[in-house]
Amino acid sequence: MSEALNISSSPHVRDRWTTPYIMRVVLLSLMPATCVGIIAYGWQAFAIIALAVVSAVLTEWVFNKIVHKPNTIWDGSAAVTGLLLALSLGPRTPLYLPVIGSVFAIAVVKGCFGGLGKNFINPALAARCFLLISFANAMSIKPILDATSSATPMGALKMYETVDITRMFLGTADGVIGSSILALLIGGLVLWSMDIIHGQICFSVLGGFTLFIALFGGQGFDIKFLLAHLCGGGVVMGAFFMATDYVTSPVSRLGQFIYGCLIGVLGGVFRLYGNTADSFSYAIIIGNVCTPLIDTYIVQKPLAYRKIGKTRPVKREPFRIPKPVIALTLIAAIAGVALSGVYSMTKGTIELQELQKKTAAYKEVCPDAEIFDVVEKAEEMIAGQDEKASPKINEFYVAKSADGQVVGYAVSVTAKGFGGDVTMALGLTPDGKINKIAFTELNETAGLGMRADEDSFKGQFAGKGGELSLVKGTAGGGQEISALTGATVTSTAVVNGVNAGLAFCEEAAKGGN
DSSP states (O other), X not given: OOOOOOOOOSOOOOOSOOHHHHHHXXXXXXXXXXXXXXXXXXXXXHHHHHHHHHHHHHHHHHHHHHTTOOXXXXXXXXXXXXXXXXXXXXXXXXTHHHHHHHHIIIIIIIGGGTSTTTOSSOHHHHHHHHHHHHSHHHHTOOSSTTGGGOOOHHHHXXXXXXXXXXXXXXTOSSSOTTOOHHHHHHHHXXXXXXXXXXXXXXXXXXXXXXXXXXXXXXXTTOHHHHHHHHTSTTHHHIIIIITTOSTTSOSSHHHHHHHHHHHHHHHHHHHHHSSOTTTHHHHHHHHHHHHHHHHHHSOOOOTTOOOOSSOOOOOOOOOOOOHHHHHHHHHHHHHXXXXXXXXXXXXXXHHHHHHHHHHHHHHHHSTTOSEEEEOHHHHHHHHTSOTTXXXXXXXXXXXEOTTSOEEEEEEEEEEEOSSSEEEEEEEEOTTSOEEEEEEEEEOOOTTTGGGGGSHHHHGGGTTOXXXXXXXXXXXXXXXXXEOOTTOHHHHHHHHHHHHHHHHHHHHHGGGOO
């Protein structure tokens, strides 16, 4: 313990709410969600929680020993970090991941930046994002054994399917260990009622997120739709337990409100337009990074500040745009002009490359074809499609050999995937069976949806015709296609696109021979 005497000028504020006291209250407030998670998911959830907490505490002890700092494991901050990380992991997460995540959170994010009170982003969230990026496939393991083709609630929402809000609220739906909204609300409201967390942060996060989803989600202020989004993707946990971290949130009330709204809006943007449904963590981290900027321009009034009698006029400095803002604006303008010029110069080359890529895809799925003829009837059918249709047919050709014999058909179709559009070339035999499929646009999650381009998945379609169906586990033959583990939305998009291409070919080919 340090024996130095700290001297400071008045006023002095004395408070029984020390760091250890606050951390213990936070730990207790997380107990409802912890207990529900263990009851719902069993021993492995308990093992993940235990490993994460123990690893975090041990890492802090070892790190303090190495850098010759006082022992801080008894303040409870490391235990809170480990518990928050564990609650944000899935119940079937491999047991080595909570250990790696806790070590990263404490040693790298917290310790290397000076320890408690010095980290610039939330350690638990940083560790979760690190695991999502570095171990994407392992982090995608679902909480039930037959979940290879059953989407999580957030995945189902991206597919515009209905979800069970009651199960999400209680914490029994597929998701992370700490997914019980009821338990999280109990703990969060206790912290708020004790004034340990700031209401202007958590409620502005929830409000900003809800308003953005209502305005841009396509369902308006539909209560069930909004509740489904609020109950999933870590919004409630993030609002009450992550965004409210003292170190990484602004000081002033106005700054806290702006910070909360920023996180809520960014969470909505990532939810609706991002390539992952549980991206609320990234929104909070961006908010953490913006905290110093907010505190710079929104200054907290000094303690005991008040107006007394008649004050002297103070000469205000004229408003000046900060030099960094001017510099960044100029850099953005120059970069924009440069990029525009580069695009204009390379536009023809890009279009040629895209055409070559498309032609190569058609040759791949129809290897015996030398000529691809346009069908007038097909062109009319394509032009008559709804612009927002998904799947949507882009092109249709009759594939012919050099002597003019029909050797098959080529269809380009686009379906809505998890990370964006999935565009594929579909090659069919003259009798309407699938010869092969090839992707011309696939922007899904690495290690998950991108595995749709592997031969083990694409090969399932060869020789099939008619209406195909997606099944869990191993396909039993016939019209069944086995879904990719952890990539249900992508698998569904591919199957829907193939079905749309088969149906279109059956109708269009009648006028194309």
